[in-house]
Amino acid sequence: MARHSRTCRAGVTALLATFVLGACSGAKEPETTGSAPHLRLITTEQYANTLSYLFGPSISVDVKFPPMQRTAGLLSNGAGIAGVTASQLEQFQRAAAGVALQVVDPAHRDYVIPCDPVDASKSDNACATKFVTETGRLLQRRALTDEEIKFYVEQADAVADRLKDFYAGIGMVLEAMLISPEMLFIVEAPDPEWKDPENPKRQRLDAYSLASRLSFFLWNAAPDDEILQAAESGELYTKKGRARVVDMMLESPRLEKGVRAFFDDMFGFDEFDSLSKDSTVYPFFSGQTAADAREQTLRTVVDHLITKNLDYRDLFTTRSTFMSPTLAPLYQIATTPGWEPYEFPADSPRQGLLTQVSFLAAHAHPGRSSPTLRGKALRELMLCQVVPPPPTNVSFDLIDNPNENYPTQRDRVNAHLENPACAGCHKITDPTGLALESFDGGGRYRVAENGHPIDTSGDLDGTAFSDVVGLGKAMRDNPGVPRCLVNRLYSYGTGSALPPAERPLLEYFTERFEKEDYKLKDLLRTIALSDAFTAMAAVEDAAPQETTPADQVTANLDH
């Protein structure tokens, strides 16, 4: 019965241990073993962004590939293990055919294809060679070999002559390139030319792999010509050269899509793809509300962290956001004509990300709020902890609902505390989740439930508060918040969860983040320029990908 509470307590020791390690690490970056070489399956957004940058935004890439499996907190980690089924490849092929058809149509071909054929009714070897060489390099994220160029050009010529249409040939090879293995899988391979003199087991990413890793990390798109050139010239391997490229990327407008993609993943916003509310309970909550709620938070994050370059922790207390016509009534404010910046008044209960509809509605039932789901999400998404699942055979008699003895959610969830099998973990989730009871399951503000006033007091790891504004402040000052961001961001950039042995690296990045006043752009730069980011472990031939143990639960139960 007490097993679960023991599981929760075990983490406290681990937390102390990491603090001690953290204290020991100096300003120098700790040594790392590096990530294993692997293939990452391209995501829908990466595919769409890449093609939109390459062929222009008027090429429609209206596809939705199956999502990755969330692994160690991130969907992006799932890209490193996901396989491609026959039916998925069929989907990739349809997408490729759709894109190729648009690229060669008369409306686009003139400015997307870098040359004109001498005669459009037959093959043109020179123009096909130019197209294949240039486009192939950007799609496969490396220069094609002479053999590959020859193959694609021969195919383009043969099709053009058979169908008496130069552009049909181009379209067909473009389609083939779009489903080639090195388009769909992002390759992270070691540099065969380089050996670490001190540690023969350590390798580094080859230059093209590094270009891709940087680009998907910061832009969520394939590297452009400039980054590939830096890889080809060796510039990316010099300290100064890599810094130049990374700074260029951080200043690019493409950074916004990169940052959005990361937070969409970290905050679990894929939930919105299928979120629905009971319209008889929350008539104001539509599919558009869900889409706008997600957009609102992403806009808030980008504005705060990129446009204004502010402290990450302040996202948990900020009153600045953006409002849409669909969201305004839910926030009980006057409707705006489109998306507009909005600042909640100082005495508003809407302060920080946790009080936005995205968090409140995604972590609630279709017809009811849930302090437990919200508390669990806060722990797992924002603090990188893992809350164990409920015991399998527990009796729910105590919290049978509806139950007139329990007019408020607090009364209901307090019943858990009477059962030791439940109490251990509910003590982790509920004291924070109950503060969010000021908002119903659709995210609307309220002060009473079933005619009874709502008590929103609680505490987070020993910091007491009386309402949701206090919870936001407690989150802002919780050391787990920046540490979790660092953990997720590094894992996102390198494609796999940070193994426990690499904790000193996490502490190092967290210290740097603190010294840089918790500015996201500085953290992105630190990670992108670190040795760890290029480090690679030698290929272990028969070794399947290591599965990382779940993050430790670091919640302090003894407060």
Added chain:
Amino acid sequence: MGMLKDLSRRRVLRGMLNGGAVTVALPLLNCFLNDNGTALASGAPIPQRFGTWAWGLGCTRSIFVPKKTGPDFDLPEELVALAPVKKYVNLITNTNAYRDNYQNFCHYTGWVIARTGMAPKDRNVFPGETIDVTVANQIGRSTRFKSLTVTATSDVRDTYSYENSTTRNAPEWSPLQLYTRIFGPDFTDPNADTFTPDPRIMSRKSVLSGVMDQTTSLQRRLGAEDRRRLDQYFTGLRHLEKQFQQRLEKPEPIEACVRPNELKVDPAMGKEEAATAFRHRMMTDLMVMAIACDQTRVFNMAYSQAAASTIKPGYEKPHHTTTHEEPIDPKLGYQPTASWFIRRSMESWAYFVEAFTKVKEGDGTLLDNVLIYATTDHGFARLHTLDHVPLFTAGRAGGRVKTGYHIDAKGASVSRVGYTALRLMGVDVPSWGTNSNMTDSVFGEILV
């Protein structure tokens, strides 16, 4: 009455697909069949098909498990919806999903054992390929789609089909997308009067073949696991190549195949039960016609996911939460709303089975040449039990199965139902499953 005469076969079938529940005897076009109706006119035998169906959250045993076993079993109140299809299904109760020494991963362990014969060790690592994939490797290689996987839940994450331990078969979740994939521009109508191979397809196929022939230095630089993923990718490419090849050949006519009317918009995507059941009906009709047109011989349909989030409008909790938090009504002796959800699930199951009986094939119906295996995640969801797990089969698998039986499995593993299905589909393995779920015996009482 004059109008009736003008109803062509095609129009009758189209009407059925749109309207759902009209049963019409179709004029049999004998030219499609051999003399005894067991094979197509071309001489090819009528293909065998295998499918799965899934619902979440088990049952209420006291009002679900029939009192009688064998043929002519009774239908307790949670099963009343099965009345029209009782003769086509077998119900197997009192099975166990043995978790061995591993944890009971709620709403996961149960169905994973039913579909793989193996207890999962971990929520993140799937034990291996699911039964539909095993069968598809046996009977699904010659059709346009090796299998079709569909969910009525509107959530692309809800699937019960795994290609291997790390690759899920993502489901079609939108009826519109399902329609387009099967019956959109890439569909070749086997009964069309004319056939002109598209020269672009020919070019496409030859370019694709070239891509596959290209040797890649990539393989050498990868670890074993990534090489396996790349192999899987190349297997997919070969299947794509075969699809193109098929589009270059005139298909044999198939009497039962009627391209459904074009679908232009998706229905509502909410989690309400009525919306779910509606999508389930639409997608069932499309799936059944895809099978009748021999576009696939293996199929998976999920009515609800394991911890089902189906909503009863006006009731504050979704199905899963209801099973845990709804009080047991002292008069009824069960949870009324939780049972309401299971009754709705059984209505959709009945619809699914019945849909196969509406397409004539040979001298019977499509259902005669199909075997469907239906699973759930728990026996009693409130307590996450893995005993008394109910399962169904439907269809006669080409006359090799008797239907209309209720079988008391007397505590046998759920894998025994799966193993019976595998043998019926011609998968010749001496046993199925591991540890306590390993079995080499079949339910002989339903074999012909």
